[in-house]
Amino acid sequence: MLHPLRHLRDIASRVPRSRFEVLCRAFFGQFFSSETVTSDEQLQRAMAGVLAFLITPALLSPIQMAASFELAALRFPAMLEAMTRQMATVYITYSMVGVGVIAAVMWDTLSFDRRDAMVLGPLPLPASTVISAKITALAIFLLIVAFAVNVITAVPFSMVAGNHQAAVGVVRHFVAHMVATMSASVFVFCLLVTLRAIVGGLSGRHVAFASLLRFLLFSALLCFIVFLPMALQVEPGGRRRQASVQMMTIPGWSPTNWFLGLHEWIRGSPGAAWDAGARRAIAFTVTVTASAVLTTIAGYRRQLQIALAPSATDAVRRAPRLARAIARLATGRSRFARAVSDFILSTIARNSTQQATIAVNAAIGLTLIVASLLRSRGDLTQLLRPRTAVLWIPLVLIYWIAIGLRAAFFVPSELPAAWMFRCNAPLQTPAYWSATRASAIGFLLPLALFADALIGPLIGVRAAAWHAMIVVPVVVLLAETIALTVDFVPFTRPYEPGHAKLKTRWPFYLFGLFAFAIWPARAAMYAGGRPADIVAIAEWLWAVAVVLEIAGRLRGRTWRMDPAEEYKDESAIAVLNIGIVLPNEIRP
């Protein structure tokens, strides 16, 4: 009998028999290719990192939850059912968030784009073959990803939850878990495929939409990881304290409850609410799956239309005017610096790769904000007055966006096009530094002021306006710091994997969090809304900004457009000296 793994390998390596199979493989390969990284090894490393990040909570949470579950089973046997449902809810949420994050990362490949239409349109291929190949590739990808994400939690869950039942109970828990979580995964994935096809076909803003989606889904994943230990907490009790079980609640409207209903229905739990939830889960999953198929079909036809006859409405949106206007103010009279800052802002506004880097870092900021806000344990009155957890909202968010912005500068955009700078621009000019600093201010300032405005309803418009006095110099400080730590025109150098050096540099990032978010927020608390104190703090911050500005101007003189990029190709030519002496006439 053929080994199943060997059989799979044989299928993967054999020559495809039909056009459908060729296309299906090509579409499937798109999920694992990237134009940003320069080698397969880098891409594999990046993917392994993402998978490790996703799978780690799935591996660790059963261990943590199993201990709580067993303890509660001994002390509170009546709570077993409720705790089983709580665990199931956690894993359904994980399944939805995990698959959502993967789909958001793969956003560009979830539907057809103009390039697909341009390449495949002229070929003698029936549209049905192209579309069915794409749908099949998406389905295979979804099944692999969803199975990998869910089976890791299904096995320990069924062992733990079925521990106090017969073997049939274990199997039933396993089946219920897999069906519920796989359905939840299919629901989220198909929803994103539908959105991708609609947004890609109708709007020119799908890059910004993808970044927003990535930001939200990464935030959800990080929040899930942060709050996982709080999902089920058992207090063993003692002589003075009573034993207790604490479980986080999920709002009734959440789609998680539909899939929990499906889970409970398969487990055979009695109750009309579970049946209704199960019916909803099935109905919504089927509907969203059908809409994904239909929008994929429509998406191909739409992309063909766009490719063959570009419409005037498809014109590119202008780069953010406010950011550019602020950057222009910050560059002063140098038209050269203005040109470079416009280039930087346009690149960020129109490229999903750079935006993704910023979105992921912004998600870290949002997670920290949510975590600190939830420490008030639902007491909203605590948030309706100036306190560090509220005042730091714009600061922490903008700090992590700034970290993302700096990281995005290291991600190249259209690298071969960088010849244009080497050919048309001076090799060495402080204007590069000025442009980088100005574009950072232009990018960060509107976002910071928007985030500051968001805390207006909590602490009052007047207090938020005074807080802006501190937020603005902090933004300038961040921009100055970014410009001090970059010494090239952003996006024009090849990406060096691991340049962030998180393993060794995390203390710097932590220090930055204190310096740019926590300490300014505490200083604002200390000022207590007194205008004179706020102005004094702002003056100090501006003074530091001036020092950094002087340092930046001095360092800016050494900034240069690397003219030696061509030579790197030479160094890449390895010459192996094997000791053969060539005759003179054939020596180079």
Next chain:
Amino acid sequence: MLAVRRLTKHYGALVAIHDVSFEARPGEVLGLLGPNGSGKSTTVKILTGLLRQTTGTVQLDGADAFADLEAYKRIIGYVPEEPYLYSYLTGPEYLRLVGRLRELPERALNDKIDRFLQLLGIYDDRHQTLSSYSKGMRQKILIAASVLHNPRIVVLDEPFSGLDVSAARVLKGFVRAIAAEGKIVIFSSHVLEVVEQVCSRVVILKDGRIVGHDSVASLRATLRLPSLDAVFASLVAEEKIEERTNGLLAAMKA
């Protein structure tokens, strides 16, 4: 006058060009010819300052052109062989970026861009990103970008690639006209008919060395051949053409 003296370029053990010398004079279009791998693009990249030679010099009016590389780049315009562009920018945005990097006055720059776009027939596509442009449209953008600053030296590497017939005719005239303005024009191409129409003199490269360097008429007269195509075939010794043609035909039918 731009004078190339004994230019050699090594990529590790590989010799891309060896001992190449020629002159490009104001008012003439100098053609660079040669088969693939002959060293044309390397020569062009050295002339534009993108690549540094291993040995030899490039002199402008008798002085080392690369002594002040920035000053040299200010007077040079370049159309690269590959239309690498920031494809998420629109045509005018790209031209504005180049113009501003060259510090052209804003109003004049905008006027120039509008005029170039109109004259090159891509004004209606000004709101589209370069990713949606055809190869010919991208090539027009590259040509416009290369002459925005009214350069003294223009280096064109396969400039008419992808252009339609009428655009190519207009731009051939344009190349001759800018040479007539007293500028130095270096024109690298594989299309011999175009080189014959546009260039006053040609440099023919093979395996990184010059195998012919004269006016088209003199080369034809010296070698007693009827066309530049025949001169080129004779100098680069393209052998067994019929045999290879038949081989390709047989391979196609197999």
